[in-house]
Amino acid sequence: MLGEGIIQGLMETARNFFGSYVEKERLVTVQFPEERRSLPEATRQFPFLLYDGDDPERGLRCVSCQICEKECPPRCIHIEKSKDRKPDFVGKQQFYPAVFNIDVSVCMSCQICVEVCPFDAIRMDTEFELSTSDRFGGLLWTKRELARSNEYYRQIHPTEAGECDERRAKELADAQAKAAAAAAAAAAKAAQAAAAPAAASNGAPGSGAKSEPAKKVVTQ
């Protein structure tokens, strides 16, 4: 019968109308600033820089390799390399960024910088309330504003951070083992003079090749 469907539709919307006053479960929205839904773990907004330990200046993982700066599609990252070096978490001497700026008003949250970073130094944040009254200075974040501790990272992306930490721990262990092996080799060398230099030189490239693909899998 013509018009029957309209009546059915009207009944359905009336049911919704009155039902939304009676049953709270019907309501699909929440009262935002007071009530918040927990964000899904895969949430990502804008990048931040990770540091180890307590000091954001010394513990910063970034080695200023500038891969992210080159890969960034909208070119919102600006890095200036330092002149001097400082040791990284395995004790190797590395450069660090003297200046590391991200213009979040340009950033498009594509996460490419995270995927290309070989040092696990840049990650995506979940923070989304970023309004500011100054649209030039307020949205240009410097190194200090971008730095977040590893604890914070573990908090917002536990799975990813766990994998990352595991990998880094392994890397550290490898490096220490290598250092120990090198020390042992040096000791052996000192003991045996110039008898077997080949054993030490074989070990170093092997460990590097092993850690590289593992990192790729995790960051994707």
Place this chain on the structure above:
Amino acid sequence: MRMTLPFLILAILTLAGGVAAMTLRRLVHCALALSVAFAGLAALYLNLDAEFAGLAQLLVYVGAIAILIVFAILLTRGGDSDAEKSFSPAGIGGAVIALAVFAVLAWATETSGIAHPALVTPPPESAMREIGLALMQRYVLPLEVIALMLTAAMIGAVILAVRERRNPAGTESAERPGLGA
């Protein structure tokens, strides 16, 4: 009884609309000015106690004919071009003829002797009831004829405006000329 101020204002409005409709460059502006003239005339009818005629004028002229003219302008691509130059010999000739006609009419009005005696006519009874009865009794035959003529005109307009499907080269487009009719 003399001419009243509302009458003067409405007359000036109507004439201004008419003059603008006949002199403006853009065709759409002309159509809008024309509807101002029609609306002014409707108000003049109301001013002359012809309520039904005034409202019918508003309904038919402003509501239908002005819209029809606007549709016709848009369908003939008149809406986006400055169609013509302002003055031409033919234009001056037309204006002279119109002026002559006006002079004759005004002279006739003036000399006919109806212009000066003071009229004391009470507003006539133009109640809807009387008009309805007049249309249904005294003028029922013209009414039927008008109805027939309107039907014929509608069919004719549709036939004229409907795109001919015969020629295969005819451009197929989304516009429908018969929409307003």
Place this chain on the structure above:
Amino acid sequence: MNPLAGCLLVSSLLFSVGLAGALTRRSAILVLAGIELMLNAANLNFIAFWRFGPHPEFLTGFVFVIFSIAVAAAEAAVGLALIVAIYRHAQTSDVSEITEMKG
């Protein structure tokens, strides 16, 4: 000047304006608009004579105007349909360019 003469004057002015437009404008639509104006001027005369005439109770002029409005509506519909048809045929609605009449 009494109101009847005022109406007649306005009406004759409007008629002249419509006539001038119909004679001088080259767009066919505006020619039609000028004719409509002339028709309206005549209607105003009918209303004025009905209002100030001797026998308003017969409603003669009044009913004439109503019929005239109906006829004008039909005229506008057919006239504009003709203009649209001509435009489609000749690609112009300029009356000075439509110079040939072949089927």
Place this chain on the structure above:
Amino acid sequence: MSVAVAPAFAADQIFVALKYWLVLHTPGPFQTLVSILLTIIPIIVVFPALFAVTTVLERKGLGRIQNRYGPNRVGPWGVFQPLADAVKSLTKEDIVPRSADHVVHYLAPLVLVATAFLAFAVLPIGRNMTAVNLDAGVLFFFAIGAATELAVFMAGWSSRNKYSLLGAMRAIAQMISYEIPLILSSVAVIMISGTLSTTRIVDEQAHYTGTVAHWNVFTPWGLAGFILFMIAATAETNRSPFDLPEGESEIIAGYFIEYSGFKFALFFLAEYLEMFAVSGLGITLFLGGWSSPFSFLAWIPSWIWFFGKLLALIVGFIWVRGTLPRLRMDQLMNFAWKFMLPMTLVVIVSAGVWRFLPAGVAGSAALGGVIRWLVCALVVAGPYIALARVLERGRKIEKRTYRYAE
């Protein structure tokens, strides 16, 4: 009895009495002016206020229909939301496109609002509360309504935007198509009442048989006519599901796409005013205007009845908007010419049958009334069922199955 009636009558006529009191206490030369102002100003104040109330009602109602909260931040339960909206629209920058036709672009919203306000002149919003008691009130209403089409065209054309012109063309085509069923369904009422005056149409309906009023909607032709009238009114005021002229997903905002700030607010206002006006006409023609449905409720002031009915119709508009999706252009036109037009003609025939069937048969008024009611109902229902059969032929509604999704 008279003791009970007197205060009720006083409450009923309070505004009329107030106006006369104020006019009497003004000096002689200004009396006409004050009287005119006292008639106009309430209309200019009350209906925009109703517009403000309606916007918040609509947003909250739509929200609840979609299982949301709706606005609830400005003031308690969001009742001051219209105030915030007003401040916003008044302080926004007024942008006019560079290539727009400035004069026409400026005039369009003014013409639209002016015509929308004019329509209220003939609506009886209470006993003795008609601004202008015209002999041809209904005709006046439709004549004024016809002028809005031109304003819509002005807005659409002067903006120099393809979407606005498309929206205006859609709006005009739709308004012209639905004006016919709108007028034809009111013709049935005019035939029965024998008058075009809105005041007298309401007076005709304010009688009672027993306790029930003579509202036109209580008759079969009146009920059908009322439904058809409201459908046509929805289309005439461009409200959902007939909101093609401003379909956001297709042509962004239709004819007022290039308007901003206060002019945009004026378009919004005009749209709602038209909705109130045409609902008011529906109330006048079919729902007995300011009269109460039952004689024992007649003590409630007449203006409360009118605005109560108006609010009920507005709720109906909102409910329909929250329920039905937008039509397609061809569906819209088919609906107007293949369903609305034949049905309004049937309603007119039914009203004619009602007029000429005797109300009483063989001395029994009740039996005659029932027979007349049933016959007229049959005259409406028969063609409706037949038409529905024809229109639904070959059209099977089935649940859509998705091959790849889900």
